[in-house]
Amino acid sequence: MIGGPQGSGINASAEVFAKACSRAGLRIYANIEYHSNIMGKHSFYRVRVGDEDVRSYRDKTDILVALDHETLAGDGDHRRWPTHYGHLHEVNEGGGVIYDGEIGFDIAGGRTDLHFRAVPFMELIKKALEEVGKGEQARRYEVMKNTVGLGASLALCDYPFDLVAEVIRSQFKGKRSEVGELNVRAARLAFEYVKEHFDTSKFPYTLKPYPEPKARIVAKGYEIHAIAKLKAGCAFQTYYPISPATDESVFLERQQRDYNLLVVQCEDEISSINMAVGAAHMGVRASTATSGPGFALMVEGIGFASITEAPGPVLILYQRGGPSTGMPTRQEQGDLQFALHPAQGDFPHLVIAPGDLRECYQDTFSAFNWAERYQMPIIVLSDKKLASVYTTIDKLELMYDQIDRGEIFTGSEWTPVAAKGPNDQGTQAPGHNGNGHKLDLANVKEYLRYALTDDGISPRSRPGVKGGRFWATTDEHDPDGHITEGVEMRMAMMEKRMGKLALVAKAIPRDQQYFLHGPKDAELTVLAWGSTKGTVLDALKVLEAQGKRINYLQCRLMKPFPAEAVGRILREAKRIVSVEENYSGQLAQLVQEHTGVMITERANKFDGRPFSEDEMVRALSRVYDGAKAEPVVTHVR
């Protein structure tokens, strides 16, 4: 773990270290905690390294690198209500603490088991600069403290320095290569300083690279969402800056030229969603990305897209701590119920919640196909944790590369596909819509954008196509797309639109809807969704080794909800506990609503931090052993 004030570059150090480990064949899982602040407030980055897949973080760390006093002692000395008490309590027994010798931290009376290593950060930076004749500029290069911390920690755990130097160099290319070399120098000096001044052989935690490492990628969730969008043929992305969703759009903005993708920064999220709806109607694959407060503005656009049966957009909703502005940079799975019911009236839309980076790719990719085939907006529920987690992936599954653009009117040979009026059964006289037009649809020969077809899907056209002319209105409408308030047409159109949900439910692969992990017969069934997946799986591995038989039902498709299958699994379960990173247990509510299965044990965490593996193990053990579930809180001291 490395901690320091925001702006001190802890993420660069952590990511360089993570990447160096990944290149050496190790698995990594790294996550950052930071404040909604540009400079100065406390942030820290955990990097967990493993031989096997690591999918969550642990409560404790083996090495702590502190760039400032607050990382060691917390902010109680300058805040009326302390937000934390430092990270020393999170260092494993016998672990190492590397800190800037200048910060004047008094280790007396504290953890006597720890290996404290005071390193003269600025002195080493100055030395590195002197080597290239820039010694007088040391203050300008203060930001290299992060690299010094990195170099020092590598010495402590005896990791080969060159592996890291190579990654540092690859981060500073072209004009910046000189800065890269400086960083390598500073890190090396720190590495040598620790080797020279301390006996590192006594340090119990070492890290060894694999001799023949397997090539993997290290990615963050927002990058994966963005790459899935590119792969799926998304041509139009809109956004308004908001944490933690912005990174995805900025990533895509960088790819505009190479991938023929237009990214528009809008005046607000209302503009973002509605521009995307406009573009979707034009026939391009359109998308946007936001977080809770932005989504709160976008909701009218969801209803708009749905009633006009727009083929999109795909919206990635990066949940963060709510309500209102809440905790902008912290984790929460708090928007499930909101995403399910974002706007007025009954309307079809899809909500899917991927659980890890691979699923982020699959679900984002699939969403564009579904949006066009079923002509409805799609919400992919991601969150802060998925967006910013930095972790190894073997490869992205290539089975998700088939583009399906749904039914399209091309203008060549239009036959009114089973066009029918709402009351064309028998010999009933045709009804009338609100504008006095006869509903004699069986004889209509021209293209109808909202034709009442057997399956509810009307082939779509787009402006510019000859003979495919249509009107789209947010009012209730007839097959032409003109406004109607007629009873029969209203009924027919509602049933047409809502009926599409049943088609979707049939078409989406079962594994993408829900998945039962672990043994079929278990003493306890964990009900969870979204980004807790890795944590639950890691915890189950620990609990299985303890002889506990626990399985895990991962719900992924939230609307339409696979009620029958989920209900069947849960009715067969001996006991159920839901784990969610929100206050109320929003999936538990959804399950109750759809299946009638009551979820009484809910281990919820709503302190803005994701579950650690240890917290998950404790929460599940507790219920497994027969106690009541209780809210889970991060131990801050």
Add this chain to the structure above:
Amino acid sequence: MSVSAPAKLTLKDYKSDLHNDWCPGCGDFGILTGIQMAIQQMQIDPDKLAVFSGIGCSGKTPHYINAYGFHTLHGRVLTVATGGRLANTDLTVIALGGDGDGYGIGAGYFVGTGRRNVDFTYIVHNNNVYGLTKGQASPTLSKGKKTKSMPEQAIQDGINPVAMAVASGYTFIARAYALEPKYLASIIVKAVEHKGSALVDVLQTCPTYNDLYTKEWYEGADLPEKRSRLYKLEERGYDGKVSDPNDREEIVAKKAAAVARSYEDDPIPIGIYYQAELPTYEDAVMQRIPTLGEKPLVEQDVFHRDVQPLLEAMR
């Protein structure tokens, strides 16, 4: 813009056969006619025309035009039209809506649109009231005014749409009168021909709720000597067109002149207040994504992208 079809299209070809449900005598009819006359004069292919509207009486306009029509959300028409236009630059795009729609609930998008300068025309039906909800004060009704539909005088002041458009960056700003459809059509033609965001603020009567600014009022029937309360800018030697768009001083002077004219209230100037040929959003986009100069986004092949280089960079 896409012009020409082999056989000359008549006005009838631009009319849909939908029954119109506006109040008899509504100023919307004049605006609808003005639009249809303009697109007929320009012989725009109806298949390559997309008309976007907001919500309110004016929002129904696209349904009466034989073209691709999008009747969107209250206040958001400009955002949807922008998305549509950027996705397919082969289309002629006309956006329209009421004064409440554009200058009230949609004010943020009115400003944003000016900043972007996307190439389309925005027609505002400006009748000082919210008609479809039975005549409340709109953002263009001045403080202290009271129509017969209002229980009290307007307590907020009206905004100046022309000045707001100048400040926001619209590159074509004009005003016309709904009951002079021929003149309106001539303005709309110029607006559509203009490259960039063009605002046409149309002074419009609402015979049902607005008893202040009626046909008779615009005609000055109440004045001791009857005369129109409108005058045409070009008839008084005004020229709002910037001759050298690289000349910042000229731009500032023309903007200042437009704003000064926009505060004249008796008679009210109609015609083109300001026009400058400045780079559009599309021009800027083409610099970022050169292939968009060859064909619109919707026709680009985006389904065979190689993302491998991005993944390689993550090793």
